[in-house]
Amino acid sequence: MSKSKGARAHRAREYMHTLVDTRERLDTALKTLRSVSEEGPNLAVDGEGFDYSRRGRLSLIVIATRDHVFLFDIVKLGKRVFDRGLRKILEDPTREKLMFDCREDSDILWHQYNVELDGVLDIQLLQVMFCRRDDSDLSPFGRQRGALAPCVKVLSLLHCLEQYADDVTSTKIKKSVGSTFAQSPEQWMVRPIPSDMIKYACVDVSTLFVLYDKMKMGKRNMRRLKVASARYVSLKRSIKKRRYDIFERNGYLPLNVIPEKGHVDFSPYQSSKGPKCVGCQRRFPREAFTKTQLRNGEQKCKVCRKVKHSIDVQRNKEENCESDSSEDDSDTSEDDSSVSTSDNDDDY
Numbered sequence: 001m002s003k004s005k006g007a008r009a010h011r012a013r014e015y016m017h018t019l020v021d022t023r024e025r026l027d028t029a030l031k032t033l034r035s036v037s038e039e040g041p042n043l044a045v046d047g048e049g050f051d052y053s054r055r056g057r058l059s060l061i062v063i064a065t066r067d068h069v070f071l072f073d074i075v076k077l078g079k080r081v082f083d084r085g086l087r088k089i090l091e092d093p094t095r096e097k098l099m100f101d102c103r104e105d106s107d108i109l110w111h112q113y114n115v116e117l118d119g120v121l122d123i124q125l126l127q128v129m130f131c132r133r134d135d136s137d138l139s140p141f142g143r144q145r146g147a148l149a150p151c152v153k154v155l156s157l158l159h160c161l162e163q164y165a166d167d168v169t170s171t172k173i174k175k176s177v178g179s180t181f182a183q184s185p186e187q188w189m190v191r192p193i194p195s196d197m198i199k200y201a202c203v204d205v206s207t208l209f210v211l212y213d214k215m216k217m218g219k220r221n222m223r224r225l226k227v228a229s230a231r232y233v234s235l236k237r238s239i240k241k242r243r244y245d246i247f248e249r250n251g252y253l254p255l256n257v258i259p260e261k262g263h264v265d266f267s268p269y270q271s272s273k274g275p276k277c278v279g280c281q282r283r284f285p286r287e288a289f290t291k292t293q294l295r296n297g298e299q300k301c302k303v304c305r306k307v308k309h310s311i312d313v314q315r316n317k318e319e320n321c322e323s324d325s326s327e328d329d330s331d332t333s334e335d336d337s338s339v340s341t342s343d344n345d346d347d348y
Contacts, residue, residue, distance in 0.1 A: 015206045017069035017198065021076045029070045030085040036065050041096035041121055043089075044208040047105045048201055049074075050186045054111035054242065059188035061086065064205035071201055075191060082113050093118040098208040100124050100157045102229070107236040121222075122229040123211050124154055127164075128253055129225060130215040151306045152253040157204065165210045170203045220264065227265060228258040239281060246311065247279035252303045254280065255288075279304030 020029045036042050048060040061072040061081065072081050082090075089095060090109065099105065101124045102117065109115040132152070158174045161167060177200040181187070187197070216222065235254060242248060256270040274285045279300045289299040300308065 015064070015069050015202055016067065017071060017202050019071050019073060019193070019198070020081075021073040023077075023080075026072070026077060026081060026084060029072070030089075032068070033063060033065070033070070033089055034085070038095050041098050041212065042066055043095065044098040044205040045090070045105070045120075046099065046201070046204045046208075047108065048188050048197075048204075049108065050189050052104045052108060053236070053244070054107045055244075056108065057189060058108055058112065060193075060201055062201045062205050063089075064202070064209075066209055069202045069206055071193075071198065073191075073193075075189060079113060082115055087113075087115050091116050091118050095119050096121055096226075098123060098205075098212055099229075100160075100204070100208060101154070102233055103236045106233045107242075110237040117233050118230070120229040120233050121212070121225055122232050123157075123160070123208050123215075125228050125232060125253075125258060126212065126215050126225055127155055127160055128152055129221060129228075129258060130217065133217065133221075151303055153251055154253050157207070160211055161207055164214045165207060167207065167210065170207050173199050173203050220262075223264045224259050231257050231266075235282075243281075246307055247281075247304050250303075250307050252306060254282070255301050255303055256282075256284065275299055277301040277304055279307065 018025065018029060020026050033043070042065055044064040046062045047058060048062065049058040050056050052058075058074045061074060063070050063072070063086075072086065074081060090097070097119050099120050099122055102120050102122050106117045109117055155163070158171065158178070161171050161174065165171075173196075177196050187194075235257070236242065236248070239248075256266065256272065259266055259270070269285060269287070271285050272283050274283050275289060275294060276283050277288075277300055278298065280303070282301065284301055286294070288301055293299040
């Protein structure tokens with residue numbers, strides 16, 4: 001893209017970027033995005049903000065083409081960004097958009113700006129499909145109750161870059177800037193936006209093309225990814241009242257998101273009708289739960305049972321550590337058998 005007079009465009013890595021914070025820049029950026037070929041995908045999308053969800057605040061919507069990044073400043077421009085044309089781009093199901101874990105993006109866009117995100121290809125899901133392309137199906141249960149697939153961990157964008165992209169610069173930016181967010185969670189709302197955070201936002205979208213080109217598969221699997229991404233988009237925005245707990249936010253792939261291998265739609269065994277899991281609040285076929293769980297009102301899907309088990313294990317470790325500390329205070333002399341017991345507790 002050629003720079004228009006007065007536009008601020010800078011080089012971040014090998015990508016040019018423009019901070020869109022005036023009406024004139026907004027109109028120019030939207031015109032450019034509308035002109036991008038729909039043969040692709042040729043757009044990548046991400047959002048940045050504080051407490052990123054329907055209860056938080058949106059700072060930036062970042063959209064990249066394959067050679068330019070546009071950072072739409074929501075703090076300065078507000079809803080006009082969407083009303084003047086960005087909503088149409090984000091909602092267009094025919095214009096494919098690469099994203100990475102689109103669930104919170106979809107949640108905040110819908111509940112705060114009435115933007116119904118569509119046309120997403122989620123790279124986090126693509127990584128799962130790519131990594132398990134030769135493994136057994138991802139369906140949580142099949143026609144036989146015993147045919148259970150394992151719970152699958154999802155990777156962060158940083159881990160995907162480390163594993164699949166030969167891009168040391170982007171990885172360093174992700175690590176150096178990302179490490180500061182926990183110390184100052186509201187820094188995305190600060191204006192002017194620091195230059196290192198601009199680079200971070202550019203990396204989050206520009207690298208999605210690299211990952212997509214590395215992991216894309218055959219046409220049928222890509223149609224399967226599009227179906228899976230559509231379910232990912234609606235996963236959190238469809239929850240009437242969110243709880244923001246460990247069952248909503250954890251490192252596992254939610255069940256029944258990716259269609260069974262060889263299919264581009266969901267089987268009856270991946271239905272969203274039936275009893276509701278008391279953990280994630282999603283509905284599953286009755287086969288997902290035991291009769292005892294249903295009778296006691298304690299039905300949890302397999303992922304939520306895995307999460308609950310991890311919580312219990314961690315709690316037991318902490319209680320054992322507290323107990324060991326108390327014993328050390330009351331008795332400073334330990335024999336060899338006591339040391340052995342303590343080691344076993346740590347392993348647990």
